Amino acid sequence: MPAWRKLRAAEIPAAxxxxxxxxxxLYLEGEWPDSSYLYLTVVGSRQVSHYGRECAEKLIGxxxxxxxxxxxxxxxxxxxIAHRAALQSRLKTVAFPGSGLDRAVLHPHSNRRLADExxxxxxxxxxxxxxxxxxxxxxxxxxxxxxxxxxxAVLIVEAGEKSGTLITARLALDYNREVLAVPGPIWSSGxxxxxxLIREGATPITGSDDILEALGLGRSDSxxxxxxxxxxxxxxxxxVVTLLRVEPYPRDELIRALGLPxxxxxxxxxxxxxxxxxxxxxxxxxxA
Numbered sequence: 001m002p003a004w005r006k007l008r009a010a011e012i013p014a015a016x017x018x019x020x021x022x023x024x025x026l027y028l029e030g031e032w033p034d035s036s037y038l039y040l041t042v043v044g045s046r047q048v049s050h051y052g053r054e055c056a057e058k059l060i061g062x063x064x065x066x067x068x069x070x071x072x073x074x075x076x077x078x079x080x081i082a083h084r085a086a087l088q089s090r091l092k093t094v095a096f097p098g099s100g101l102d103r104a105v106l107h108p109h110s111n112r113r114l115a116d117e118x119x120x121x122x123x124x125x126x127x128x129x130x131x132x133x134x135x136x137x138x139x140x141x142x143x144x145x146x147x148x149x150x151x152x153a154v155l156i157v158e159a160g161e162k163s164g165t166l167i168t169a170r171l172a173l174d175y176n177r178e179v180l181a182v183p184g185p186i187w188s189s190g191x192x193x194x195x196x197l198i199r200e201g202a203t204p205i206t207g208s209d210d211i212l213e214a215l216g217l218g219r220s221d222s223x224x225x226x227x228x229x230x231x232x233x234x235x236x237x238x239x240v241v242t243l244l245r246v247e248p249y250p251r252d253e254l255i256r257a258l259g260l261p262x263x264x265x266x267x268x269x270x271x272x273x274x275x276x277x278x279x280x281x282x283x284x285x286x287x288a
Contacts, residue, residue: 003119004029004101004131015039019149019175023128029101030124033069033092038215041071041147041172043165044078044157045190051267052158052190053081055182058275059155060085062208066217069094071147073140074111074125078157078165083114086123093123094150096143099135101127107135144168153178153214155205159193166193169202178214180205182274185267206273207288236260236268237277241287244278248286 007026016022042060044052056078060070070086072079074095086093095118099107106112115125128146129139144164148154148171156179159165172179181202184191198204203214212218233241236258243249243257255265269285272278279288 002102002131004125013150015151016146016149019145021145022149023146025128027101027127027129027131028124029126030119031122032124033094037067037069037092038217039069039071039094039151040211040215041151041154041168042078042082042157043072043144043147043154043168044082045159045163045165046075046077046079047190048077048081048158049188049190051185051188051271052078052182054271055274056081056157057085058271059157059182059205059208059211060091061089062276063091063211064089066091066212068092068215068217069123071096071151073098073143073147074106074108074115076108076110080111080114082157083118087117087121093118093121095123095125096147097125097127097135098140098143099127100129100131100133101125102131105132105134140164141167145171148172148177149175151177152216153180153211155180155182155211156194156197156202157182158184158190159197160190161192161196163193166197169197178203180211180214182206183270185270187263206270207276209276233277236264237272240268240272240278244285244287248284250284251280254285 004027007028012026070082070091070093072082074097083093097107099105103112144167148168154172156169169179179202181194181197182205184194276288
């Protein structure tokens with residue numbers, strides 16, 4: 001007996017009925033999260049950088065324990081990282097492959113095991129295509145509209161100037177969904193798309209608390225001083241923390257104290273801010 005089932009019209013989320021060209025049918029494998037959850041769609045480059053990977057993992061990890069469902073497209077790169085980070089953080093996750101749900105056609109073929117893990121963890125696979133329908137160039141924009149339409153907010157992790165990820169961002173704007181973007185290094189071609197989205201008004205995301213605010217969940221600050229586990233940090237991160245424990249530093253002075261070239265120091269600071277380790281205010285960098 002197939003693991004998937006065709007949803008009745010009344011079972012299709014109301015948010016998808018609000019978009020142009022709402023789905024006429026949906027197939028589901030697994031379980032829809034109940035109505036108390038908020039949907040965060042996470043998308044980005046298939047050729048994700050180390051910086052992008054760490055940002056996605058840390059941002060999603062910081063949402064652990066929140067009533068949030070991570071939605072993505074099961075593709076290689078940021079999609080895969082988003083689903084796996086959700087599973088590791090015990091967040092529910094829903095995948096929209098650009099194909100039917102039958103494992104013979106599931107796209108990409110290499111993520112069949114991930115698909116099984118998503119279902120086993122209480123998440124879901126969803127498609128408007130018949131179960132044996134293969135992926136094609138036309139199927140991905142159609143599934144992107146569903147991921148944008150279902151979400152309360154769409155988070156863009158990495159995207160070049162001509163990335164297909166930007167289609168999802170534009171759809172989210174058209175559907176009046178919040179568009180969030182992780183700032184990227186200014187010299188990285190893989191960050192030009194997201195940096196342009198920020199210039200055009202997307203909300204810059206530098207920590208998980210920014211996402212919580214965008215979703216209307218407030219901040220997770222407890223008011224207690226943060227206890228850092230230095231064993232979990234890289235050598236350069238430990239050096240930054242050691243310096244900032246003494247006093248805050250202006251960015252230029254901190255770079256000189258570290259002895260790092262600017263093209264390595266700035267991505268380091270950006271990643272540490274994403275992780276919630278440091279923050280920059282009033283011209284100084286200090287521990288968060």
